[in-house]
Amino acid sequence: xxxxxxxxxxxxxxxxxxxxxxxxxxxxxxxxxxxxxxxxxxxxxxxxxxxxxxxxxxxxxxxxxxxxxxxxxxxxxxxxxxxxxxxxxxxxxxxxxxxxxxxxxxxxxxxxxxxxxxxxxxxxxxxxxxxxxxxxxxxxxxxxxxxxxxxxxxxxxxxxxxxxxxxxxxxxxxxxxxxxxxxxxxxxxxxxxxxxxxxxxxxxxxxxxxxxxxxxxxxxxxxxxxxxxxxxxxxxxxxxxxxxxxxxxxxxxxxxxxxxxxxxxxxxxxxxxxxxxxxxxxxxxxxxxxxxxxxxxxxxxxxxxxxxxxxxxxxxxxxxxxxxxxxxxxxxxxxxxxxxxxxxxxxxxxxxxxxxxxxxxxxxxxxxxxxxxxxxxxxxxxxxxxxxxxxxxxxxxxxxxx
DNA sequence: AATCCGGGGCC
DNA sequence: GGCCCAGGATT
Numbered sequence: 001x002x003x004x005x006x007x008x009x010x011x012x013x014x015x016x017x018x019x020x021x022x023x024x025x026x027x028x029x030x031x032x033x034x035x036x037x038x039x040x041x042x043x044x045x046x047x048x049x050x051x052x053x054x055x056x057x058x059x060x061x062x063x064x065x066x067x068x069x070x071x072x073x074x075x076x077x078x079x080x081x082x083x084x085x086x087x088x089x090x091x092x093x094x095x096x097x098x099x100x101x102x103x104x105x106x107x108x109x110x111x112x113x114x115x116x117x118x119x120x121x122x123x124x125x126x127x128x129x130x131x132x133x134x135x136x137x138x139x140x141x142x143x144x145x146x147x148x149x150x151x152x153x154x155x156x157x158x159x160x161x162x163x164x165x166x167x168x169x170x171x172x173x174x175x176x177x178x179x180x181x182x183x184x185x186x187x188x189x190x191x192x193x194x195x196x197x198x199x200x201x202x203x204x205x206x207x208x209x210x211x212x213x214x215x216x217x218x219x220x221x222x223x224x225x226x227x228x229x230x231x232x233x234x235x236x237x238x239x240x241x242x243x244x245x246x247x248x249x250x251x252x253x254x255x256x257x258x259x260x261x262x263x264x265x266x267x268x269x270x271x272x273x274x275x276x277x278x279x280x281x282x283x284x285x286x287x288x289x290x291x292x293x294x295x296x297x298x299x300x301x302x303x304x305x306x307x308x309x310x311x312x313x314x315x316x317x318x319x320x321x322x323x324x325x326x327x328x329x330x331x332x333x334x335x336x337x338x339x340x341x342x343x344x345x346x347x348x349x350x351x352x353x354x355x356x357x358x359x360x361x362x363x364x365x366x367x368x369x370x371x372x373x374x375x376x377x378x379x380x381x382x383x384x385x386x387x388x389x390x391x392x393x394x395x396x397x398x399x400x401x402x
Numbered sequence: 403a404a405t406c407c408g409g410g411g412c413c
Numbered sequence: 414g415g416c417c418c419a420g421g422a423t424t
Contacts, residue, residue: 074419081410115408152421172419219419228417338408387409
């Protein structure tokens, strides 16, 4: 006998105080309302959506390319952040063919600052797949959509429903929060297998006439009346159906177990300046975080809180066979937080001796081939760099201004 | 199933 | 400082 997730005593609220007129099936252990109420729920939700939906650039039409680009950008990224990136991306790569032909540097440049850079690399792989195997036309079958690189269950559902009017759910963190509150579901949304519960419920709830709008309405709800921190469930268009609202337990849902803390990593950044006032930049290699983006050399400290000027001098000499004039103290202490790492960076400014510049170039050619260069502060927009690199360069520019 | 992968916003 | 965000690939 399968345990019912939401409690029977809670459910009576539905029948006593709200618009629920029929109890429906138990789906993946969750008691939901029946088909009649479902119809009213869809009607109220979509009526609200028609009046209040956000005006977003990717909602201009149902072009699958635009929907696709927006969905990839929106993975783990907030709407406000995405809007400008989206408009620029469509300008630079107006078609799937343009995306397929781009250089990696151009891809990274367009994505610079958005994070999770494999998203855009995967998108190009998918674009090339579409050109080679789908005659340049975005596939319509959900299995084919999900087979594209970078497209998982959520994004496949979003594209299939929004661009192609297919009645499939699109379950992301937003949707899980909305549904968990709607039915008072106790399942831990951090546990991967529990996503299936929400997919089944989403499949049950979805409006077959307007699946794309239905899924987007859930998202808009999740960013407004059903937001994580400051929800206003009593004003929500679905308040009459919402079990946690009726029980006053909104903030108890969704249940989510904690993730681990980011690990501290300590670096010294080498700001090596040549005679022209340029700084040494190196392209990060394939195996590294932020791969193929450009960075000043980073030394990983062997112990926490290393400020040791002598360590910097020794490592610079060992790595590059030169002995620049190094400032005794770091210019700053920069913190940069990734999901799983917390970088602490101390930038050291050093000036190369004139007679050693040619020697250094030779060493760099040997060690890095084409993957290094001298860069003036004013030319930083020429190379793809991650945000942490901009922070380091800001410290450098501030120092030079003094 | 757990880990890796960015960056910004909010409290 | 902690958690969230229109997640997916890899192991």
